[in-house]
Amino acid sequence: FAELHAAVPGLPLASSRVLPGIVLRRDFSAYCPTDGELRALLVTEPLGPALTAPGVEFVVDSEGQYQASLRWITKRTEALMKHLRSNNVKLLLSSVKQEEVVIYYAKLYGVSVVECLSSEEMALISEITGVSPYTPFGDNMDREITETAVVTFCQPLLLVSKRCVHIGFTSVSAFQPHCLILCGPVDGVNEQHAAALQEAFTMLQQLFRTVDQ
Secondary structure, X not given: OHHHEEEEEOOOHHXXXXXXXXXXXXXOOEOOOOOOOEEEEEEOOOOOOOOOOXXXXXXXXXXXXXXXXXXXHHHHXXXXXXXXXXXXEEEEEEOOOOOHHHXXXXXXXXXXXXXXOOHHHHHHHHHHHOOOOEOOOXXXXXXXXXXXXXXXXXXXXXXXXXXXXXXXXXXXXXXXXXXXXXXXXXXXXHHHHHHHHHHHXXXXXXXXXXXXX
């Protein structure tokens, strides 16, 4: 329930509504409008290539070596974004903050990015889509990316002064997620209404569980 409702203070209760899909309460780090169905990739680690493995020290002896390392990172990041785009990936949903070079090439190649998703949000998206987070594959840029979720729409949503991301997914089960936009004059009223609704849903779950048995 926490991931499927958004409380919006400062509006009358009558402004409350139910939206299809889910609402992520953060803004796009990069937004590239697109029409029709697209593919999304879930990531849990930085996509920028690392210069060294964990526990290994990387020593730079000169400014020339340092600049060469930066150029290598840039080329590898651009190649990865090209590969994502060739696999029709136009949305990255990341649980970590990505480096600026990743955001730059995402914008350049038309890939929207949403960062810093919570573990609960990532788990909900995985449950809806049946997709696990993507694992980068090093130097193998030819492998087809299969860990993608089908997105029916992806757009900004403004809730009073808060910029959010509104996404619709193709569900792999009967579960069709919708998000409750719960409005009220102040936070306290919204919290009371949210608690009452959650208790009502819990009661309905218990009722249907009893009937099933």
